[in-house]
Amino acid sequence: MKDRVEFYFDFSSPYGYFASLRIDRIAERANRVAAWKPIMLGSVFKETGSQPLITIPIKGEYCRKDWDRLGRLYNVPWVLPDPHPITTLAASRAFYWIDEQDPDLAKAFATAAFHAHFGEGRDISPVDAVADVAEPLGISRTALRSALADERWKKRLKDEGGGAIAKGVCGAPFFIVDGEGFWGCDRMEMMEKWMAEGGW
Amino acid sequence: MKDRVEFYFDFSSPYGYFASLRIDRIAERANRVAAWKPIMLGSVFKETGSQPLITIPIKGEYCRKDWDRLGRLYNVPWVLPDPHPITTLAASRAFYWIDEQDPDLAKAFATAAFHAHFGEGRDISPVDAVADVAEPLGISRTALRSALADERWKKRLKDEGGGAIAKGVCGAPFFIVDGEGFWGCDRMEMMEKWMAEGGW
Known part of the structure; x- marks a missing residue:
């Protein structure tokens, strides 16, 4: 089994979206597999006393410009959704439910959810919106609704979040490679160098 | 006269120290000159409701590891000073006083101050400690003490800080290239690409 790159993200984080478009290729180049793990950044x-970037004076304006710039740099679809940020409980719980059945399908779902939200500006907080994302991938709306009502997936998401914090995840996106943490999508190049060189 | 790269930093910021060791070469490669501008990150x-990183739960621990890692990556002297963070009013006012007479000497002073603090772990908050850094560069202790008592340099530092915030400086280190802001030492590669390509 290949070594992993843990990829912690929140579906409502623009930097998580930009990271999601690159993480699998970066992991593959290091002969690893990316393990996607949505968490509630809230x-x-x-724990850290932080707030969503967009609500912070000066930083909010900087980030709006920076997100536009990253969209152009990576040449990927990008729109700041309205509303932003949103609660991504439904999408995150759905992810873990799908992931248990088929990890590749879970990544396809996450990619579609990110695209719907930041590529098209759709609000993906409602259960119906999550079902709209999942259905074209062959995921039954009824089964999805049942899963989202199941305590098991609520607990799983909570546990993943608690586990992330226990491992030192202090923001998102956050990556862990063999216990070494990298915070921020602007640290992906450094993480790649770390994997290629086996640390330093 | 060459175009500039504005480099805003606080003498007490580890990320500012790491940036200071690279900014001049990056500016030169873009046929620009770096304009160093110490500010009070406080x-x-x-404005942003932030606190020093080291005092923030989880982030503080991450940053300690990250600073050690950056020291090894860049192969530069690095020690986390005790105390940290410190007030860098004296060093910053001294910088602007020296800068008016000789910008290159001001950079040499700033480099020496950063080295004393993060290379050797010396507390550079007291006026005497700043004089210890300046004296080997041929800067008179007496003249330095007079300058630090002069309202002019207190005002200058305050004005530079206010000007930075007005330009959107939301943290430090922060760089501005032709009005385009880049926040963080981990954005220096992106800034270099921006300068090489004339934006995107």
């Missing part, structure tokens, strides 16, 4: 913010 | 924090 839970991390409670 | 003034920015008042």
Whole structure:
């Protein structure tokens, strides 16, 4: 089994979206597999006393420009959704439910959810919106609705968030390679160098 | 006269130290000159509601590891000073006083101050410590003490900080190239690409 790159993200984080478009190729180049792990960034913010970037004076304006710039740099679809940020409980719980059945399908779902949200500006907070994303991938709306009502997936998401914080995840996106943490989509190049060189 | 890269930093910021060791070469490769501008990061924090990284739960631990890692990556002297963070009013006012007489000497002073602090772990908050850094560069202790007591340099530092915030400086280190802002030492490669390509 290949070594992993843990990729922690929140579906409502623009930097997570940009990272999601690159993480699998970066992992593959290091002969690893990316393990995608949605978490509630709000839970991390409670620990660190942070707030969503867009709500912070000066930083909010900087980030709007920076997101536009990253969209142009990577030449990928990008729109700042309205509303932003949103609660991504449904999409995140759905992810873990799908992931248990088929990890590749879960990544396809996450990619579609990110695209719907940041590529097309769709609000993906409602359960129906999550079902709209999942259905074209062959995922039954009824089964999805049942899963989202199941305590098991609520607990799983909560546990993943708690586990992330216990491992030192202090923001998102956040990557862990053999216990070494890298915070931010602007650290992906450094992480790639770390993997290629076996650390330094 | 060459175009500039504005480099905003706080003498107490580890990321500013790491940036200071690379900014001049990056500017030169773009046929520009780096304009060094110390500011009080605390003034920015008042606007953004932030705190020194090391005091923030989880982020503090991450940053300690990250600073050690950057020291090894760049193969430069690195020690986390005790105390950290410190107030860098004296060093910053001294910088602007020297800068008016001789910008190259001001950079040499700033480099020496950063080295004393993060290379050797010396506390550079006291006026005497700043004089210890300046004296080997041929800067008179007496003249330095007079300058630090002069309202002019207190005002200059305050004005530079206010000007930075007005330009959108939301943290430090922060770089501005032709009005385009880049926040963080991990954005220097992107800034270099921006300068090489004339934006995107």
